[in-house]
Amino acid sequence: xxxxxxxxxxxGLMGHGxxxxxxxxxxxxxxxxxxxxxxxxxxxxxxxxxxxxxxxGKLEQSDADAIxxxxxxxxxxxxxxxxDLVIEAMTExxxxxxxxxxxxxxxxxxxxxxxTNTSSLSVADQAAATKRADRFLGLHFFNPAxxxxxxxxxxxxxxxxxxxxLGFDLGETLGKTTVAAGDNRGFxxxxxxxxxxxxxxxxxxxxxxxxxxxxxxMMAGASHPMGPLTLADFVGLDTLASIADVMAESYGEExxxxxxxxxxxxxxxxxxxxxxxxxxDYSGEKPVPVDAGG
Ligand code: 3HC
Numbered sequence: 001x002x003x004x005x006x007x008x009x010x011x012g013l014m015g016h017g018x019x020x021x022x023x024x025x026x027x028x029x030x031x032x033x034x035x036x037x038x039x040x041x042x043x044x045x046x047x048x049x050x051x052x053x054x055x056x057g058k059l060e061q062s063d064a065d066a067i068x069x070x071x072x073x074x075x076x077x078x079x080x081x082x083x084d085l086v087i088e089a090m091t092e093x094x095x096x097x098x099x100x101x102x103x104x105x106x107x108x109x110x111x112x113x114x115x116t117n118t119s120s121l122s123v124a125d126q127a128a129a130t131k132r133a134d135r136f137l138g139l140h141f142f143n144p145a146x147x148x149x150x151x152x153x154x155x156x157x158x159x160x161x162x163x164x165x166l167g168f169d170l171g172e173t174l175g176k177t178t179v180a181a182g183d184n185r186g187f188x189x190x191x192x193x194x195x196x197x198x199x200x201x202x203x204x205x206x207x208x209x210x211x212x213x214x215x216x217x218m219m220a221g222a223s224h225p226m227g228p229l230t231l232a233d234f235v236g237l238d239t240l241a242s243i244a245d246v247m248a249e250s251y252g253e254e255x256x257x258x259x260x261x262x263x264x265x266x267x268x269x270x271x272x273x274x275x276x277x278x279x280x281d282y283s284g285e286k287p288v289p290v291d292a293g294g
Contacts, residue, residue: 003170007083009100011042011073013236013274017145019071022087025173030073030079032180037074039073046071049146076207077107085166087139088126089117092242093192097121098129101230105130112167115139119190120243122274123157123183133158137167140175140187143235151176154176156183177291185250186243194243194256197235201259204279211289229279230287232262233272265288 004029008019019042021030033039047122050068053059073077080086086108086138090097110115113135116126128138138154149176153167164180171178176200181187185193200214209217215227224231232240240262247256265271265278272278280287 005078005083005085007086010089016042016045023067025071034073085113087115101129120185120246134160135163137163149177151178151218152181152187154181187249197228197232211291233278238271
């Protein structure tokens with residue numbers, strides 16, 4: 001199937017990036033949010049990234065304008081009706097996703113494909129909320145979607161060869177490196193990355209090193225672009241906590257369980273970079289580790 005119009009549900013951390021790169025590929029985009037404030041914030045992030053690309057000379061102003069003009073924001077699922085592909089990028093809440101898919105399934109044209117960008121929830125469970133499990137797949141992008149090269153293409157037992165091919169073709173069009181991942185909790189990357197971040201939190205709890213030293217250690221000692229605690233803040237501590245819960249329940253292994261520090265930080269509303277505070281305090285010019293008085 002030829003794609004010309006893509007719907008994205010959610011314009012947050014992942015949704016705005018997915019919307020931007022799909023528009024850059026030349027497709028018409030409709031992005032849906034729950035309220036005007038969230039929609040405005042998401043679209044403003046796209047404007048900021050496009051503006052930066054123009055400033056750096058990586059994009060002509062006219063191209064940035066065209067990319068932005070192909071994106072329409074909406075609060076109404078009805079505007080997704082003629083999309084060829086709908087990508088879900090909501091928060092990691094299965095009940096919310098199921099409710100959305102059931103509503104959207106009745107609105108979007110029958111031959112359209114549906115994809116979830118879930119980090120950890122079951123693709124099959126979400127597909128079952130629709131009457132098109134054969135045209136339902138996982139497309140797992142990484143943050144920031146504009147930069148990270150990987151796209152995990154996930155098949156449930158019901159995903160057709162056509163739908164899977166659509167995922168790999170889409171990845172190629174977007175210039176992504178694609179990998180095939182099974183419909184297990186965390187797919188490939190989060191299965192390995194999430195326990196690593198959780199273990200870094202435990203290492204800090206146990207006094208193995210300060211926040212800064214743990215991060216510096218992994219950057220300078222293993223050539224990671226970010227240390228694990230900076231990365232946890234970057235992913236979002238609320239997101240990390242909900243992925244940990246799903247994986248702990250699914251695998252029944254202690255290494256996937258939320259450390260106490262993470263649980264307390266999320267309860268206090270400290271979600272990392274997006275809320276202004278996590279393992280670092282982001283209110284100043286430079287992030288300050290919270291165990292250093294931030
Ligand atoms: N949106 C768009 N572009 C961005 C961006 C953003 N949020 N942040 C950075 N960039 C771009 C910059 O504009 C710059 O582009 P240029 O090379 O064309 O000038 C480029 O990325 C490099 O940025 P910077 O020079 O500002 O900073 P860094 O070199 O430190 O790179 C980074 C920033 C790419 C975020 C790098 O630190 C990195 O790769 N970090 C690790 C990120 C990671 O591991 N992500 C995966 C998280 S796990 C996940 O997403 C799965 C989920 O399910 C939990």
